Amino acid sequence: MRTWQPFEWIVAARFLREGRWQTVFIIGGVAIGVAVIVFMSALLTGLQANFIRRVLTAQPHIQLLPPRETVRTLRDHEPGALEDATRQAPLQRLKSIDQWLAVAEQIRAMPEVVTVSPAATGSALVIRGEANRAISVVGIDPALYFRIVALPDKIVQGGTRLNAGDILIGTELASDLGLGVGDKLRITAASGSDSVFAVSGIFDLGSKGANQRTTYMALRAAQSLLGLQGGVSSLDVTVADIYGAENVAQRITAATGVEADSWIKTNAQFFSAIQAQITANTAIRFFVGLSVAFGIASVLFVSVVQKSREIGILRAMGVTRGRVLRLFLLQGGLLGLSGSIVGSSIGAAALLLWRQLARGPDGLPLVPITLDTLLFLAALLLASITGLLAAVAPAMRAARLDPVVAIRG
């Protein structure tokens, strides 16, 4: 016996060692449960991160837009008078966010906000020879905008240079109009103003529609083309916690009076799918944990019955109820801890195997999985706590055993 080991530890470890196969099988059961939880959690976390990355690298977390134009009846309604009037929905003109520089500064000062990028967006027509296409012009400040949308990663030809006469176009538009890097094209805005731009880069956003319609140019160029001199039609914002985006959006609206839409609101279906996945994962973890707890509890109940004579003898020798209680609680904790160590190892091995085998046609992993140390630590901690909790009932039963009855068997 080692002098640093307390009584409870010595007896608990020896009891577990004595019930060899019983202990091996329950540790195996706990290990399988923990392995399932570790594997599933890492896989689903990887899947979600992948989905979210795909969605949020192409759009801001929050977008501020100018208020929508509404109509109201100017004439007061006279009581008792009959009136026949229709209200026509107003046209939504392209307009700037009022005092956008001050609003941007105000948002930038918020601790949750990472980047604020202004944009001037509008519709236009691109004409080249006899061909023309309707496009969406997005005027950006590249230094800020590229922090929100990783456009440089999506460039397939040319670069991301955006001087006054430069434009970035999608692969579909380039193909439709036979454009290459350095070619010129004329763009006419709805207001009638037009300018000639040179293609400085061609990008692939991964969507045919986006590659056909979206174009990027310098903010100033877009402002003058769209008739928004000095103004911006939106402020794009990224935040540190993507799941807190809706709360930040509401705070921005409250603080600035400008309508702010979070990605959670604009991608409600996607977000609810992610939430459903998280809920399903939590439910599976809960039920696996519950079955692990019941497994440990049942083995310990059997152990209490098997060891009742020893418990009686220990009690006769002056071992207190508290020590007996702790001795069985410790066995539960040890079973949980041992099972979680084995289970975490199995889970990690399965994840490494998955990473090797589950690859797409391009040779890259189907789901990018990272072996998160925190996940393993959490599994160890939760399994040990589950073991302890599962041991409460059997331990109380052991502690309450009447030594006379226990010794008599």
Add this chain to the structure above:
Amino acid sequence: MADAAVPAVVVRLERVRKAFNVGQPAEVEVLHGIDLELRSGEFCAVMGPSGSGKSTLLNIVGLLDRPTSGLLSIGGQETTALDDAALTRLRGRSIGFVFQYHHLIGAFTALENVMMPMLGDAGFPSLAMEDRARALLNSVGLSHRCDNLAFNLSGGEQQRVAVARALAMRPAVLLADEPTGNLDTKSADVVFDLLRQVNRSQMTAVLFVTHNPSLARRCDRTIEVVDGAIVGATLVTQASAPRG
């Protein structure tokens, strides 16, 4: 003030009654007003037919069970008002048990079994505990079996380890419930001699339940329990004064 020549009373029972299923139709009283005194260094045999209440008497003296009424003091301390934790502490420090079946813990070696009462009391093992356990095993002639698991010992050896374990806390009282009942004559003699030797050398009071009249005759006195009452007491030697 106690007379220095008269050994101190270590166990005193006054009008102890024990009933089971109290207040129910099946209530049964198994001990009817037992009075008994056991003095330091006294070796007292308890005889009686099966079901007469000997084991219940021993359980009550050993603080494993509580009397329904009456007074019980151990080492001068009245116990009937003590809570479970205090009884457990007193039991661990003042009373040693040797049962008919050795009841060693199979997962531990002979040495560890003997250390167990000291470990249970202190919480952590120490070299002093190990030294004492070795000395006790040596005194019962088992120094060469220290590291054997309990189940690898013979019946007689197991019972000697159980005696060594019962002595670990230097108890004032040793309660032996038919400790030779499962042993052959030779092993039974060895275990009895061991208890007698402990009793004489350490002045440990011994309450020794037996069905064996020849062993009972070797005790200081014999009390006979029949139907839950002490019906006779025989003074065998002059080593101690019979009472109860």
